[in-house]
Amino acid sequence: MQCGVVMEELAVEVLAxxxxxxxVEVARMEPQAWPDVGDPGSVEEIREAFGRRCWVQYMPHPAGAIEVRETGWVG
Known part of the structure; x- marks a missing residue:
C-alpha cells in the first residue's frame, strides 16, 4: 500500500x-496582463499570475523573458 501512496504523491507533483x-508560459506571452504587486516606490516590477490551482510571482524582462520569483500550489 505504501507504494500506492508514493505514486499518488508523485502524480500530484507532476500535475502541479x-x-x-x-x-508560466501564459504569463510570459502577456506579462503586462497580470497585476503589479510590487511595493510602492520599488524599482522592480513584480507581477502575479493565477491559475486554477497554482500561482506564479514573476518579474518581466525585455525580449519576452520573465524571471520567476516564486510559485505556489493549492492542494
Missing part, C-alpha cells in the same frame, strides 16, 4: 509542475 509551467 505541469500546471505551473503552463501558467
Amino acid at each position: 509542475r505541469r500546471e505551473v509551467m503552463a501558467l
